[in-house]
Structures are given as C-alpha cells and as structure tokens.
Amino acid sequence: MDIKKLRENKLIVDKVEEALQAAYASNQEFNAVLDEAEPLTFRSLRDPEHEYLVKVSDALYWVERDAYLDELDHWEGQCQVNQHEAATAFIKDSDQQAVFLDLVDAIRFGRIAPFVGAGLSKACGYPMWGEALRKIAQKLDGLGVQDIEPLMAQYDYLQAAQVLHDAAAQQVQHFIKTEFRQRGTITGPVTLLPQLAHGCIVTTNFDTVIEDLFKEKGDSLDGYMYGTQAGNNFVQRLLRGERCILKLHGDAGQANTHVFTQAQYQAAYGEAGGTPIAFQNQLPRALRQIFISHSLLFLGCSLEQDKTLDLFKSVVDEGAFEIPDHFALLNEPATPQERARKEDRLLQLKIRPLWYATPEGADGKPDHSLLDQVLRLAIAVAHKQVVFG
Structure with a gap:
C-alpha cells in the first residue's frame, strides 16, 4: 500500500x-x-x-x-x-533451604491454607491480642491490667478474656465490635494472601481485613464460618475446594459468634473438666478437617500456649490420620535454647518452622519486613518467576 x-x-x-x-x-x-x-x-x-x-x-x-x-x-x-536478593541470602545463610523449598512446593501445588493471626492485621491498624486485652482492662471500673497480667505472662489469653468478660460482659462485646471494625487501608504481608490461598483460609482475627482484601481483588470468598455459627455447610464447601474462610474467634460485628473467653471456648470445643475435644461439634470438626487435608501456613501467629495447638496435638496423638506437612513463618527466638524448645514442640505437631530475623527498626520496634520478603520469594519461586539456587 x-x-x-x-x-x-x-x-x-x-x-x-x-x-x-x-x-x-x-x-x-x-x-x-x-x-x-x-x-x-x-x-x-x-x-x-x-x-x-x-x-x-x-x-x-x-x-x-x-x-x-x-x-x-x-x-x-x-x-x-x-x-529477592536479601531473602535468598537469608534463607541460605540461615541454612533453611529444605523447609523453604518444601513450602514452595506446597504453594505451587495449591495445597496451602494460610492460618492468619493478629500479627498480619497489625499493619492495618488493629491491635495484637495482648494489646486488645490490656486496652479492655484499662476501660473497666474496679479492674486493671494488673489483674490479668499474670495470665498474660503465661499466654493464657482465654482465661484473661474470661476475667474481663465476667467483670463486664457488655463492655467486652462493645469493645470487640468497635475496636475491630473496618479501618481502611489494607497493607503489609496480608496482601499476599490471594497468591497463597486457592481454597481455605483460617484466622483467629475478629476483623474483616481478609474478606475486604479478596473483595477488592474481585474474588470474594464463597463460604465462611464465624466461630460457633452453624447451618452454612462450611465443611462441605471446604471439601469441594471452594474459597472459604474459618474465623475461629468469630466476627467482630456478630457477638453471638464470639469464641473469646474460656467458657465460650469450652462451649465451642466441648472441652471442659479434662474431657476430650468434641469433634462432633462443628468448629473443631472443621478445624480438624483442614489440619488433615491441607498444609497450613501460620502467619502472624506466635504459636505459644494456644488452644488450637491443643486440638492439633489431640489429632496427632490419635494417630488415625495421615497428616501433611504444615509450615510456620516465625520470629527468631531470643536464645538458641528457646528456639530449640519451641521447634521441638512444633515438629511434634507436624509444623515445620521457618525462622526469620526481626532487627530493631528506626522507630525502636521490631522490623518484620523480612517476613514479607521471604513470602514474596516463595511465591515467585513457586510461580517460576525466579530460580532459587
């Protein structure tokens, strides 16, 4: 032309x-x-x-x-x-290649079910569990932080919550409803969840950060179960591989779903007075099903004294199921002895920790940026965007 x-x-x-x-x-x-x-x-x-x-x-x-x-x-x-240079160097220098590459395989094959703790919502403006309980204690007449501090030191958050709830149940419910309402900007490692989770997500958080995030991405979660909420066929949705969320402690806006205190936990899990967990109850049954059918990835969790870990231990001790590898990205303990103690306890529960360093940031607080970098590297290697080696 x-x-x-x-x-x-x-x-x-x-x-x-x-x-x-x-x-x-x-x-x-x-x-x-x-x-x-x-x-x-x-x-x-x-x-x-x-x-x-x-x-x-x-x-x-x-x-x-x-x-x-x-x-x-x-x-x-x-x-x-x-x-990914810094994360790659850290994984190699800390001699954690084997755990990292097994995590990568689990991501690649879509087996990961993120288990999200308060640490991932912290960047979005929500308090950690310890902070929340202390804030409630400061608001109550006749009760103060000193009344729950011994329980907090033992990570017995359920009993601490029980003490607060017994003192002023309505105040506790009001605090949860207002403190964990929608805050706005979603930022930090939590934004990587859509690249990690193709099916189920578990969280101990009251907030709606995860649901809002998936909605923003145009990929809303299909199924959900909040605490003791019944009648939504959660396990069936889970087994069909649908995108769904299990909020172990319930949803902030629905007080009837809360599993926050010792008594609420015992009612939900059927565990009281030394009796074993009642796996016929919907909440423990759903959690057990996820534990035996997915590879959990614990993010923003301390994994200290935790009732969820007690449930996992009962499943492991029962010996009735072939349990897959689970993973946890955890803050490096202060001493080698503490790390060895915690690692031994987690390995008995089929949870393989991947430790990351948290140097002090410019604001004097621990810098968790390496968590984000390690996660991004794992996703990139799983998607064959970079080669780890």
Missing part, C-alpha cells in the same frame, strides 16, 4: 497507534533505563539546520519491537532476582 494512502485511513491508524503507545507507556521504568543512553540524532533532509532527537526506547520499540520485548523480559527477570 502507498504510505500516503494511510492518511485516508487515519481513524484506523490512530486507533492502532494509540494501542501501541499505551503498551509502550506502561513500561515507563524500563524505558527510563534504556533512555539513560544518549538519544539518537539525525539531521532533517528538509531543513539541514534542524536536528531530530529520538529516545533509545522509542527507537527500539517502534523499529525493532521484538528486540525491545526481549530486552524487557531480561530486565524484568533481573529485577525479580534483585528484588
């Missing part, structure tokens, strides 16, 4: 060029790297005094698009390697 005739098809040409220009503009960071080189120059034939300047990225894109795309692929690959 005579090139001048293209002017007669200006509308079509403009549309094509608009689409191509939009694709070019979407790679601004890469284009800027190419354009660090001197622009190409040539003189006008019509006006020899005039000189044209063409950016390298423009020339490569419009003249040799295959070469442009090859360079883009290489640059993106190198960016991935650079992005």
